[in-house]
Amino acid sequence: MTADANKETLGFQTEAKQLLHLMIHSLYSSKEIFLRELISNASDAIDKLRFAALSDESLLEGQGDYQVQVDVDKEAKTITISDNGVGMNREEVVEHLGTIAKSGTAAFLESLTGDQQKDSQLIGQFGVGFYSAFIVADRVEVHTRKAGSSADQGVVWESHGESEFSVEPREKVSRGTSITLFLKEDSEEFADDFRVRSVIKKYSDHIAVPVMMLKPTPPPAAEEEESDEDVVDVPEYEAVNEATALWTRSRTEVSDEEYEEFYKHISHDFEAPRSWSHNKVEGKFEYTSLLYIPQKAPFDMWNRDMARGLKLYVQRTFIMDEAEQFLPLYLRFVKGVVDSNDLPLNVSREILQQESSVDAMRSALTKRVLDMLGKLAKKEGDEYGQFWSEFGQVLKEGPAEDFANKEKIARLLRFSSTHTDAEAQDQSLEDYVSRMQEGQEKIFYVVAENFNTAKNSPHLEVFRKKGIEVLLLSDRVDDWLMNHMQDFDGKSFQDVARGALELATDSEEDKAEQEKLQKEAEGLVERMAKVLEDKVAEVRATARLTDSPACLVVGDYDMGAQMKRIMEAAGQAVPESKPILEVNPGHPILEMLDGEQDEDRFADLAGIVFDQANLAEGGQLEDPAAYVAKLNKLLLALAGR
Structure with a gap:
């Protein structure tokens, strides 16, 4: 580290350096997304200040009109995104812009493939949108001051996106953050007013705060040109986006493209969602929900402590990210927003755990997600198969965690089976029951460490001989799942590798032969x-x-081999x-x-x-x-x- 009286030069954390490199080289084909990411971050900063100001109004510093401002300078070849949100102090600047403190960083980096499209999806899910600035800029300057601190507490962060960044104090009169991008030669299009306006309309119409840009200056009239009087031009700004919270609008007013862009805003995902559900509930409890099913699983989905949950608003005021109380853990992949009219504005995570209205909302939202998946499963094509390949193993946690919805979840489960002998998990329990033989009273399954072991299990020999279908289970969660699945449509489950085997389809001759064999x-x-x-x-x-x-x-009462291995x-x-x-x-x-x-x-x-x-x-x-x-x-x- 080098330092003088005012300025420090620090090295990026190794993981941050790797991500910067990947961001620059993996996303250059989607340059304009940098603007969406930076405006989204600015909107989040404003949401955080709005919430903090509920308990400390002095943070507003007498100015409560929230907005994001975008300025372009064609001559200087810069674009600046400013907000009057919560801002950062020096420690937060170093922490947020120089290091990546997320758990699972190593696993994330290992999961990158070198494929631009796949890596761009993962980078988006990891939520490091700020670094997208370096896709178009060869130098980035961040000037910020935390709300509630004095003007001399401003901080400037600067980097060329390579191995180092500098931090120095600099006075800032207004709270919030201003990010200036010094554009690369091949990205100078983003110093053009019209180009930037079109990108903002495309990606940020749904953001609930206005995104302001200078009004285009009309050419002066002839008589004005001849005037000798000095006129001071006061810059006039106008909102470029709709600035209306999307979920508050009627479904008939919102296009599919708007729903998709809003999802990308709240999830920082670069892909459109697989499906969504927008619903307003009125009655004993009043709330609006907008729920999304992503296309791809996040890299840290198996970390049960991963950041999850819905964005919570109360009466359109942002309260918290990742409110996990509104959906069970097995639906942790769902993204979205819930806006309640009944909860108090000062609600905390502890209060959420005690509110009866939250329990009612959780139950209703869970059923809504399961209904979404049920509709997806009934669609033509392989849409549900693609969902299952991404999230099926997490959904298998459901029967153990959600007794009330066990039947609904069971209808969504998919398995491999001897009916096809294909590794793809594409057979439903309803499919299995429809093919059961006359007199068959049980749903048979075998659990093994992998598909080939299950498919070739010696336990299947008599079932193949008699033409009886057996489900082939090989996911790590399967043994645990079947411990919580007693029956389906009146048919009980039977592990073919557990206990003595009795087939209801056995004839009297079969039974006599077995007795003779044993003797x-x-x-x-x-x-x-x-x-x-x-x-x-x-x-x-x-x-x-x-x-x-x-x-x-x-x-009959012993632990299965797969569960033993896991433990x-x-x-x-x-x-x-x-x-x-x-x-x-x-x-x-x-x-x-x-x-x-x-x-x-x-x-x-x-x-x-x-x-x-x-x-x-x-x-x-x-x-x-x-x-x-x-x-x-x-x-x-x-x-x-």
Whole structure:
């Protein structure tokens, strides 16, 4: 760090430097979005001051007309965006403009691909819109003063967008922030009044504060040109945008383009939303909501502490970002605005947790989002499939968190299944039930670590033989999900790898055959149970296998293998339990095992059968080296050596 009496030169945080580079090189094809981002930030600063002034009116410094002002200078090749919002002090300038203090920064940077379009979406979701200034400028100067501080507390931040920035004190009479962009040669179009006006109309019509620009100066009349009197021109500004909060307007007055631009404003996303719902509620509680479903999942969606929630307004006054009390956690991807007429203007997060009206609004807004998704699912084409690929795993958290809406959520769930054997999760529970066989009373599913393990699970063999469909579940959340799914449309769920298998479609002949099989295998089962007593809770003969020699089954009340792996990976204690080994006595390997007289060899073979059943489930061997040694010993014996 270098410094003199007034000025400090500091280095950008490493992550900020990387993002600056990406912003400049990934978004140059969408240059004009810098203006949307900077005006959006200015609007947010005004919202924050408006809220702070509710409890401290002195912050307004006697001037309460909020506005954003945009000035262009064609000769100097600059554009300046100013606001009279909350402003910043020196510490905040360094923190907000020189570092990125967001959690998940490393994960965000790792998720960048080098693909301009994909990276631009991620950058937008990360919310670093200020850096977009460097798409068009080779130097940026920020002059700011925090509301309520004295004029000599002004600060200037300056950078060329490379490795360093400088900070120095400079007097500022008015509160708020002014950002001046010294335009690059290939971006001088943004020093043109008409060009800038068109961009503001395109992107910022919906912002609730006026965006002001100088009125175009008409050419002087002839008689005025001949006048010898000195005339002082007072610059006149006019609003370029509508300056009306979009959600307060009637749906019939708002175009799709306006809805889309408003979404980009509140979310800092560069893509249009997938769908939205604009609704005004009148009655016991009065409020307006505008809810959006994004196209893409944010990079930090699996961080349950991620910033989430709706923008909260009370009587059109901004109160807070990320009011998470209005939607449950499994809908944390939803963006939007809720404007209440009933909540107090001094409402806090603590008060929101106690307000009965908030509970009623939360319930209604949750159902509205689920209805939006239901309509999306009924549309032609792959619109819902695209939504599901982005947000399906989060929606699967719903049945455990939202008992009241469990049925609605269940109808939105999508799975892979043996009906298609395709990895795509595109089968609904309604689809499954419509294809159930006559006499079938249960919805069958298998849970595995990945799709291929699920698809090739030995537990599916009898189901394929009988033509019974099985859902293939392989997402990390699936085992937990199914613990909270008891039934659907009157049909209970059955994990095909849990407990004894009974198929309602079995004929009397099938049942008689199974009883005969179990009786004939009693001796083999008893011998295997003895040598494997440290590894299994039980060994039993089964008719569920047609091609495999054995499979592992979870006890009726034991934790599933996938859930165990997740808990172990998280360092949590896992309850002790042993699997059940089910064997197929008619398989040649088991027939060979049954006839084996050498007890040591029998023990080795039984151990190999158990380990292979474990591997088929996607499990990990406790002693891989011992397994390999046994297998090699068997191979050598078969080779006569």
